[in-house]
Amino acid sequence: MTWRVACIITVGSEITRGLIQDTNSNWLASRLNSLGVTVKRIISVPDDKSEIAWALKSCLEVSDIIVVTGGLGFTADDITLEAAAEALGVKLVFSSEALEMIKSRVRGEVTYQVKAAYIPEGSKPLYNRTGVSPGVHLVLSSKHIFFLPGVPSEMRTIFEDHVKPLLASTTYYSRTLLVRTRYSTETEVYRLLEPLKYKYTWVYFKTHAKTPVEVVVVIQANSLIELEERTRSLISDLEKTILIESLEYT
Amino acid sequence: MTWRVACIITVGSEITRGLIQDTNSNWLASRLNSLGVTVKRIISVPDDKSEIAWALKSCLEVSDIIVVTGGLGFTADDITLEAAAEALGVKLVFSSEALEMIKSRVRGEVTYQVKAAYIPEGSKPLYNRTGVSPGVHLVLSSKHIFFLPGVPSEMRTIFEDHVKPLLASTTYYSRTLLVRTRYSTETEVYRLLEPLKYKYTWVYFKTHAKTPVEVVVVIQANSLIELEERTRSLISDLEKTILIESLEYT
Numbered sequence: 261m262t263w264r265v266a267c268i269i270t271v272g273s274e275i276t277r278g279l280i281q282d283t284n285s286n287w288l289a290s291r292l293n294s295l296g297v298t299v300k301r302i303i304s305v306p307d308d309k310s311e312i313a314w315a316l317k318s319c320l321e322v323s324d325i326i327v328v329t330g331g332l333g334f335t336a337d338d339i340t341l342e343a344a345a346e347a348l349g350v351k352l353v354f355s356s357e358a359l360e361m362i363k364s365r366v367r368g369e370v371t372y373q374v375k376a377a378y379i380p381e382g383s384k385p386l387y388n389r390t391g392v393s394p395g396v397h398l399v400l401s402s403k404h405i406f407f408l409p410g411v412p413s414e415m416r417t418i419f420e421d422h423v424k425p426l427l428a429s430t431t432y433y434s435r436t437l438l439v440r441t442r443y444s445t446e447t448e449v450y451r452l453l454e455p456l457k458y459k460y461t462w463v464y465f466k467t468h469a470k471t472p473v474e475v476v477v478v479i480q481a482n483s484l485i486e487l488e489e490r491t492r493s494l495i496s497d498l499e500k501t502i503l504i505e506s507l508e509y510t
Numbered sequence: 511m512t513w514r515v516a517c518i519i520t521v522g523s524e525i526t527r528g529l530i531q532d533t534n535s536n537w538l539a540s541r542l543n544s545l546g547v548t549v550k551r552i553i554s555v556p557d558d559k560s561e562i563a564w565a566l567k568s569c570l571e572v573s574d575i576i577v578v579t580g581g582l583g584f585t586a587d588d589i590t591l592e593a594a595a596e597a598l599g600v601k602l603v604f605s606s607e608a609l610e611m612i613k614s615r616v617r618g619e620v621t622y623q624v625k626a627a628y629i630p631e632g633s634k635p636l637y638n639r640t641g642v643s644p645g646v647h648l649v650l651s652s653k654h655i656f657f658l659p660g661v662p663s664e665m666r667t668i669f670e671d672h673v674k675p676l677l678a679s680t681t682y683y684s685r686t687l688l689v690r691t692r693y694s695t696e697t698e699v700y701r702l703l704e705p706l707k708y709k710y711t712w713v714y715f716k717t718h719a720k721t722p723v724e725v726v727v728v729i730q731a732n733s734l735i736e737l738e739e740r741t742r743s744l745i746s747d748l749e750k751t752i753l754i755e756s757l758e759y760t
Contacts (some may be wrong), residue, residue, distance in 0.1 A: 274716055278540025279686075279726060283531065285554070290528025299526040302554035311550065318568065322657040328675070333702045335717060372697045422658045436529070450585045466524055466583060476529055476622065 266297045266428075267319035269331035271340050272410055273306040284329045284415050291419060293467050294434050295427050296480055297325060307337045311345030316405075324403050327423070330410030332393040334372050340407060341379060348400060351381045358385035358394050366390045386422040395397060407460060427480065433487045436510045437477040437495075442503040451471045460494060492508050517569035521590050522578035522660055523556040534658075534665050541669060544684050545677050546730055547575060559586045563597030566655075574653045577673070580660030582643040584622050584633075590657060591629060591646065598643045598650060600633045608635035608644050615642045620664045636672040640664050643670060683737045685760045687727040687745075692753040699723045702752050710744060722755060 268285045275282045285302045292299050292377075300322055305311035310333070319326045331340030345352040357375040365372050365388065376393040379385060386395035391414035396407040408415040443449050446469045453465050453475070464478040479494060481487035492506050498504065525532045535552045542549050550572055555561035562581070569576045581590030595602040609627040613620050615638065626643040630634060636645035636656075641664035646657040656673050658665040673682045693699050696719045703715050703725070714728040729744060731737035748754065 271713065274726070275536075276536070276539055276542050277554060277714065277728065278536055279537040279716065281531075281533065282552075286525075286528055286531040288528070293527050300556070301565075302526060302532075304552035306550070314568075315551075317730055318564075333719070335694075335696055336701075336704075337716075349561075372695075436737070445622075447584055450587075454586075459597070464523065464527065466529065466587075469583070478527065478529075478698070 264297045264325060265323040266292050266315060266325035266327060267301045267303065267323045268292075268299060269315045269326065269328040269364050270302070270304045270410070271307060271312055271315075271328065273308075274305070275304045276306045277329075277443040284410065284412055287412070287416065288327055288329070288419070290426075291412075291424070292325075292327070293478070295424065296309075296425060296434055296482075307331055307339060308345040308376075309339055312340060312343035316344055316347050320403060323425070326438065327404045327408065328404070328405065329408045329415050331401075331406060332376060332395075332409045334375050334393075338375075341466075343398060343406065344398075344405070345380045348380065348405075350400075352378045353381045353383055355379050361387050361394045362392055371428045386418050388414055388418055389421065390417045392432075394418075397422065397426075410493070414424060428501075429437070433482070433484055434478055434480045434503055435487055435491060437479070437491075438508045438510045439475040439477060439498065439502075440507070441473045442505050444471050446473050449502060456497060460490075462490065463494060470498060476510075511741050513568070514547045515550050515573040516575035516577060517551045517553065517573045518542075518549060519562075519565045519569060519576065519578040520552070520554045521557060521562055521565075522554075523558075523587070525554045525580075533745045534660065534662055537662070537666065538579070538669070540576050541674070542577070542677075543618050543633065544574075544614060546684055547677060547695070547733075551698065557581055557589060559589055559596065559598070562590060562593035563621040566594055566597050570653060571578065571652075574581075575677070576655045576670075577658065578616045579658045582623050582626060582645075582657060584643075584658045588625075594648075594657065595630045598630065598648075598655075600648075600650075602628045603738070605635055611635055611637050611644045612642055635657060636668050638664055638668055639671065640667045643699060644668075647672065647676075683732070683734055684728055684730045685737055685741060687729070687741075688758045688760045689725040689748065689752075690755040690757070691723045692724045692755050694721050695697065696723050700754060701726060706734050706744075706747060706751060710748070713744060724751075726760075 274280045288365045290298045303315045331338045383398035395418040398405045446467045466475040466476045524530045539549045553565045581588045633648035647669040648655045696717045712730045716726045718724040
């Protein structure tokens with residue numbers, strides 16, 4: 261079993277300036293986790309070459325999957341691919357495949373949009389069916405780097421169309437349970453659950469300080485059958501360990 | 511003029527697992543920017559000692575203000591202060607001042623909540639008027655590190671009560687304008703604004719690909735008077751440069 265680890269990088273000065281809420285990283289974290297990928301770091305940086313480079317390098321040190329969003333557009337501050345190419349020591353080259361994708365998405369003549377056809381050498385463009393800029397997939401020392409547009413709808417469809425199939429073929433299954441307990445303090449529940457944490461290393465428990473206390477339980481497995489077995493076994497142990505008010509699949 | 515640079519770190523496996531949307535970093539980024547502080551990086555890490563340590567160290571390298579949220583509670587997975595103390599090479603010590611703050615916020619006897627009274631040596635607890643765990647302010651090699659609870663209401667009140675006054679005394683003023691133009695492409699507006707970017711280095715322009723195109727303009731200054739002057743001068747130049755449909759203060 262090789263556990264897969266990802267980092268998420270969201271690029272855009274509008275994020276670090278607090279002008280917009282970055283929802284891409286939350287969506288990606290949720291999707292990656294549901295595909296059995298552990299997200300180790302989420303980093304947001306401004307449209308700044310050295311910060312983009314730093315984020316990429318620091319993520320390459322600890323993960324084998326990196327998803328970058330933002331900065332793939334046509335204005336001069338869209339510098340993600342340029343910064344990435346420099347940081348990773350590859351050239352930015354013209355891709356006729358990317359240009360074809362762009363042409364199929366633009367009414368009339370392609371002019372300033374040509375910028376999005378320059379992608380890191382050795383990478384592949386990923387068709388964008390909701391916008392113009394293609395996503396980009398780069399494999400480097402067996403690590404997968406995905407560059408997706410910052411516009412949430414475009415980011416999501418490219419992820420579902422291209423990134424998910426690539427990751428799903430080799431990854432894991434997961435399920436989230438919401439357990440409402442009959443306890444009033446988080447600490448009490450936390451202590452009771454402690455032994456289960458050691459028994460089930462493939463389970464993540466998170467208690468929430470509501471009254472009564474709620475526990476979010478995430479179960480991970482290598483197959484759907486294993487996921488069913490693990491869910492059954494865990495629920496049976498949970499029922500012996502804590503007083504459960506209700507249990508929902510979320 | 512010494513420009514102040516901040517990093518934001520949000521701690522919590524519920525963030526990297528995509529179980530909750532981290533809204534703290536967006537709120538903090540917006541508040542810090544309005545106080546004239548530039549946010550260079552936003553990093554989210556799980557409840558993991560080595561990741562918290564990595565985030566802190568990487569932020570200390572590039573900024574003089576670090577705001578950390580999350581992991582100040584009473585359960586065993588709340589390890590932010592422990593991880594920070596280890597990473598920064600200081601001890602975690604009992605603070606009677608912090609204990610008094612906790613006592614004033616807990617009905618009945620203080621038991622497991624005592625955990626929140628152990629803070630990095632040399633740091634000061636910050637009173638939490640909406641929750642129990644105090645915030646923590648640590649000055650290290652003239653850099654300011656603030657640890658705030660992850661619960662948004664507690665994080666916000668401690669920021670407003672304690673962090674803002676500390677930062678405001680030495681920082682800047684800012685104002686955001688929303689300019690609706692009469693252009694249909696972002697690139698066109700971007701090109702027209704280019705000369706203004708060089709003229710006004712204290713202004714941030716961000717064009718948005720709406721039809722017609724919108725521009726968010728953030729003006730920074732050292733005083734309220736300077737902010738007024740800069741706003742007047744900029745608006746006058748904007749009116750000569752681009753076709754404005756409407757202009758709002760946001």
